[in-house]
Amino acid sequence: MQNKLSFHQSSVSLEIIGLPDYSNDENKDQISIISQWKLTIIDKPLIEGKVEHLGPIMNAFYIYSNLLIKNEIPLFESKLIDIKADNLHIHNIVLKSSKPNVKPLILKIGNSLLSDTINCFDQLNESPKVRIKKPDVPNNFPKKLRYGLIKKDNFLNFFIPPFIAICSLILFSSSFIIFYSPLENIEKKELINPE
Amino acid sequence: MRKSYVSNNIKLNEFDALIRITVEMSKYLYPYIREIMKSKEDLEENSVIWNDFNKRFIELIKERFNMNSIRVKKLLNQAENDEIIIKSLLILSFCISNQGYQKLKNFLYDF
Numbered sequence: 130m131q132n133k134l135s136f137h138q139s140s141v142s143l144e145i146i147g148l149p150d151y152s153n154d155e156n157k158d159q160i161s162i163i164s165q166w167k168l169t170i171i172d173k174p175l176i177e178g179k180v181e182h183l184g185p186i187m188n189a190f191y192i193y194s195n196l197l198i199k200n201e202i203p204l205f206e207s208k209l210i211d212i213k214a215d216n217l218h219i220h221n222i223v224l225k226s227s228k229p230n231v232k233p234l235i236l237k238i239g240n241s242l243l244s245d246t247i248n249c250f251d252q253l254n255e256s257p258k259v260r261i262k263k264p265d266v267p268n269n270f271p272k273k274l275r276y277g278l279i280k281k282d283n284f285l286n287f288f289i290p291p292f293i294a295i296c297s298l299i300l301f302s303s304s305f306i307i308f309y310s311p312l313e314n315i316e317k318k319e320l321i322n323p324e
Numbered sequence: 325m326r327k328s329y330v331s332n333n334i335k336l337n338e339f340d341a342l343i344r345i346t347v348e349m350s351k352y353l354y355p356y357i358r359e360i361m362k363s364k365e366d367l368e369e370n371s372v373i374w375n376d377f378n379k380r381f382i383e384l385i386k387e388r389f390n391m392n393s394i395r396v397k398k399l400l401n402q403a404e405n406d407e408i409i410i411k412s413l414l415i416l417s418f419c420i421s422n423q424g425y426q427k428l429k430n431f432l433y434d435f
Binding site for chain 1: 355358359361362364365366406407410411413414415417418420421422423431434
């Protein structure tokens with residue numbers, strides 16, 4: 130008997146079917162071995178697949194949502210899924226089947242369905258009942274690195290202007306050496322007036 | 325950007341508190357945020373919701389923000405503010421999970 134867990138958010142629901150890992154002394158209602166998953170979006174065809182497809186699809190949605198927010202080109206392409214923005218409000222999803230001779234499934238979803246889907250994936254990630262390899266969400270930088278970058282910016286802003294000022298002062302003043310040489314002038318005067 | 329003669333820098337703990345409040349509010353307001361975004365997807369059907377929201381948004385900006393600032397003027401420009409509003413709503417709608425606080429913080433640092 131397999132366990133079923135569902136995560137709902139408005140018009141989207143995600144169903145995870147699988148078994149607990151009894152070798153790890155897990156509870157009966159836990160899911161560690163996922164055999165199937167289904168993503169249901171109202172008014173859209175059902176999306177289902179095996180465990181190896183779930184991670185890449187979740188990753189694709191997370192990466193795409195980050196690109197969308199960070200003012201970068203909202204386009205994600207992989208072997209399994211392509212997501213690109215039609216405009217600011219509509220997103221075009223192409224799901225490619227791993228089976229031969231199966232046409233890709235094309236879906237158009239709006240921002241509301243995109244956020245519902247992301248929230249379903251968040252619920253799955255946060256659920257203590259499902260053990261799943263966490264997707265590598267690119268905005269989860271280590272804190273130190275992020276603060277480091279900010280500090281580096283401030284450091285440069287603080288030191289670069291005086292550094293440039295000193296360099297330009299040296300360059301500017303060194304050019305005067307070419308125009309005027311007091312020693313040469315004294316020698317010339319001595320030659321004109323040998324007294 | 326705000327209408328104020330005193331420019332105080334926000335402290336880190338105040339910034340954290342504001343993020344927590346925003347996340348909790350967006351959890352509560354998610355159905356409304358969703359409807360506003362949905363109304364823009366199909367303008368012919370639900371344009372009333374988007375128009376009402378946009379009107380109120382502009383009213384609040386005029387009431388509380390410094391109108392001389394260029395960034396505020398950009399927010400009030402209807403041709404340009406669609407993208408800013410949609411992105412802000414998207415950020416809020418992505419941060420309603422239990423880890424929403426961390427997510428919103430990351431989004432704000434990268435924005």
